[in-house]
Amino acid sequence: MEPFVQNSGSPALFSLKPWTDRFANITAGFTGRTGGAGRAPYESLNCALHVGDFQEDVVKNRKMIAESLGFSLEDWTCGEQVHGAEIAVVTAGDKGRGSLDRTSAFADTDGLLTDVPGVLLTSFYADCVPLFFHDPVSGAVGLAHAGWKGTVAEIALAMVRRMEAVYGSRKEDIRGAIGPSIGGCCYEVDDFVMDHVRKIEGSLAQAEESADRLYRPSTAHHGKMLLNLKELNRRIMIKAGILPTHIECTSWCTSCNHDLFFSYRKENGVTGRMASWIGIKES
Numbered sequence: 001m002e003p004f005v006q007n008s009g010s011p012a013l014f015s016l017k018p019w020t021d022r023f024a025n026i027t028a029g030f031t032g033r034t035g036g037a038g039r040a041p042y043e044s045l046n047c048a049l050h051v052g053d054f055q056e057d058v059v060k061n062r063k064m065i066a067e068s069l070g071f072s073l074e075d076w077t078c079g080e081q082v083h084g085a086e087i088a089v090v091t092a093g094d095k096g097r098g099s100l101d102r103t104s105a106f107a108d109t110d111g112l113l114t115d116v117p118g119v120l121l122t123s124f125y126a127d128c129v130p131l132f133f134h135d136p137v138s139g140a141v142g143l144a145h146a147g148w149k150g151t152v153a154e155i156a157l158a159m160v161r162r163m164e165a166v167y168g169s170r171k172e173d174i175r176g177a178i179g180p181s182i183g184g185c186c187y188e189v190d191d192f193v194m195d196h197v198r199k200i201e202g203s204l205a206q207a208e209e210s211a212d213r214l215y216r217p218s219t220a221h222h223g224k225m226l227l228n229l230k231e232l233n234r235r236i237m238i239k240a241g242i243l244p245t246h247i248e249c250t251s252w253c254t255s256c257n258h259d260l261f262f263s264y265r266k267e268n269g270v271t272g273r274m275a276s277w278i279g280i281k282e283s
């Protein structure tokens with residue numbers, strides 16, 4: 001069953017239901033593109049400040065989303081994403097970094113972890129893969145932004161290792177989830193990307209783990225491949241030690257569903273960004 005389920009009402013929010021149903025103290029999910037304040041071509045729930053949108057519209061959207069989740073704009077915490085594999089451990093004093101401007105955000109950071117209640121971790125997407133992490137034993141939560149570069153840099157593996165080091169997490173306790181992003185149906189890549197994929201492919205769990213193939217030749221463009229980044233990240237999570245039964249994976253493709261989601265590829269690069277979020281509620 002699809003784990004990311006759209007809430008009724010506005011703004012458009014897709015809750016990570018298997019987690020929010022099971023772990024009442026956390027909120028986790030992914031925003032859609034509708035129900036916000038943004039104007040074309042960012043209509044309307046753009047969450048990112050780096051894409052040329054009006055700052056006041058983005059802040060208005062963030063405030064609306066945070067409040068819909070029972071948090072406030074002051075709790076919204078994010079990094080400046082660079083398609084790397086750097087991870088920041090967010091403390092109580094970091095709460096709110098990046099919420100109103102880019103300069104206070106964590107520099108060069110694609111992964112965020114915290115065990116502090118009341119912090120709302122967020123990161124931004126238009127086709128790249130949002131990864132979610134939760135250890136219900138230590139209570140830690142995390143997000144990682146994985147485009148093809150972050151994926152082959154194995155940011156999913158780095159997140160698990162960091163949770164083990166910082167929170168004493170056991171990998172068999174950790175839950176992983178893969179959110180709405182461009183699917184293997186639409187994500188055409190060239191040899192340059194495929195060379196990186198093939199370099200890590202041998203170290204990953206083999207096909208018996210899943211019927212989903214990692215890639216197949218494009219029928220539309222000779223020499224190109226259709227890459228399944230979600231499945232690639234799922235196998236990296238398994239390599240990191242997360243149990244396959246502890247991994248949720250979406251079937252939403254952002255490019256196929258650009259009425260619901262922003263898509264960088266579908267909209268030729270000029271568009272808004274969705275946000276992934278995860279946070280521990282204050283009791």
Ligand SMILES: [Zn+2]
Nearest residue numbers: 185186253256
């Ligand atoms: Zn698609």
